[in-house]
Amino acid sequence: MLHSIPEQMQAVVVHGPKDYRLETVDVPSPGPGDLLMKVEAVGVCASDLKCWHGAAKFWGDDNRPTYVQTGIIPGHEFVGSVVAGDEAGLAQHGVALGDRVTCEQIVPCEECRYCRRGEYWMCAPHDMFGFRNFNGAMAQYVLVPTRARVHKISAELKAHHAAFVEPLSCALHAVERANIKFGDVVVVAGCGPIGLGLIAGARQKNPMTLVALDLDDNKLELGRRCGADVVLNISKVDAVAEIKKMTDGYGADVYLEGTGHPSAVGQGLNLLRKLGTYVEYSVFGSDVTVDWSIISDDKELDVLGAHLGPNCWPAAVKMLENGAVPVNDICTHQLGLADFQKALDLVADAGGSSVKVSILPNA
Ligand SMILES: [Zn+2]
Numbered sequence: 161m162l163h164s165i166p167e168q169m170q171a172v173v174v175h176g177p178k179d180y181r182l183e184t185v186d187v188p189s190p191g192p193g194d195l196l197m198k199v200e201a202v203g204v205c206a207s208d209l210k211c212w213h214g215a216a217k218f219w220g221d222d223n224r225p226t227y228v229q230t231g232i233i234p235g236h237e238f239v240g241s242v243v244a245g246d247e248a249g250l251a252q253h254g255v256a257l258g259d260r261v262t263c264e265q266i267v268p269c270e271e272c273r274y275c276r277r278g279e280y281w282m283c284a285p286h287d288m289f290g291f292r293n294f295n296g297a298m299a300q301y302v303l304v305p306t307r308a309r310v311h312k313i314s315a316e317l318k319a320h321h322a323a324f325v326e327p328l329s330c331a332l333h334a335v336e337r338a339n340i341k342f343g344d345v346v347v348v349a350g351c352g353p354i355g356l357g358l359i360a361g362a363r364q365k366n367p368m369t370l371v372a373l374d375l376d377d378n379k380l381e382l383g384r385r386c387g388a389d390v391v392l393n394i395s396k397v398d399a400v401a402e403i404k405k406m407t408d409g410y411g412a413d414v415y416l417e418g419t420g421h422p423s424a425v426g427q428g429l430n431l432l433r434k435l436g437t438y439v440e441y442s443v444f445g446s447d448v449t450v451d452w453s454i455i456s457d458d459k460e461l462d463v464l465g466a467h468l469g470p471n472c473w474p475a476a477v478k479m480l481e482n483g484a485v486p487v488n489d490i491c492t493h494q495l496g497l498a499d500f501q502k503a504l505d506l507v508a509d510a511g512g513s514s515v516k517v518s519i520l521p522n523a
Pocket residue numbers: 205206207236237326327
């Protein structure tokens with residue numbers, strides 16, 4: 161044991177939509193094969209905000225059951241140090257007491273059809289830190305169960321920079337789905353945390369031209385720092401016309417959607433060339449209506465979904481450790497646990513100055 165672990169801790173607890181409370185709860189005690197992590201930083205995700213708002217994806221509707229559990233501690237983008245665990249747990253995860261680690265957000269069951277086929281990110285029960293069956297990291301400590309997927313990450317990074325590994329791995333998976341070629345014109349919609357990760361990831365693939373779209377010049381400047389060759393403010397120019405101009409009238413080869421705005425879907429379908437590739441990463445707050453005949457009859461597009469960051473964590477860790485992502489510019493706000501509501505409000509303020517908002521529970 162590296163330091164004395166208190167019996168109780170501060171944690172955010174989900175009671176219902178728009179009802180998250182800071183409470184004093186017991187520090188979890190690791191069972192056989194588990195680890196205990198002292199949380200250094202946890203990123204606030206757009207999905208945390210959507211859950212707080214009561215989105216159907218989390219709280220259910222006619223088409224799906226409720227996913228999030230009341231009583232759960234939110235927070236799935238986290239890093240911290242291993243402060244307790246038995247030999248089996250340490251060996252299982254390949255870590256030592258004191259190591260800085262991060263966990264993939266999904267805790268795969270290892271038993272369902274998907275897990276058995278190695279498609280663990282689509283695990284049928286879909287246990288996830290901060291939403292379902294495993295408490296997340298908006299707390300001073302978090303239990304790392306045996307089944308968690310743990311990765312070491314350099315202690316030399318600032319904690320909130322290291323926690324960007326979660327959105328970055330998600331973005332890298334979406335980029336991998338796109339199967340980018342050297343000659344491609346790749347367009348990324350949105351320069352929020354996921355969009356910036358998409359740009360940084362697509363940069364690693366070195367396509368011919370990488371274009372970033374957003375409504376905000378400051379965020380577009382960040383897009384440029386992440387590696388975009390061209391940035392277009394879609395409140396000032398017609399993105400479809402600009403992309404057509406850039407491509408002899410054909411359109412872009414690849415479109416990566418990371419805004420979550422319904423209007424970005426039609427925009428992508430319209431600016432792609434025939435036989436182009438559309439990758440959707442976003443979670444939408446409402447249904448999207450588009451002309452599906454663009455996908456079939458007009459362009460024969462490949463439309464691909466992407467979820468989580470399977471098998472991309474080691475690359476995301478490496479990119480952060482190598483300084484390939486301007487995290488100092490991306491991680492704009494760091495708050496204490498008591499300010500969790502303010503953190504959510506900052507994420508909600510889409511036109512504001514925040515990009516990545518993080519909570520430092522032990523600061
Ligand atoms: Zn997230």
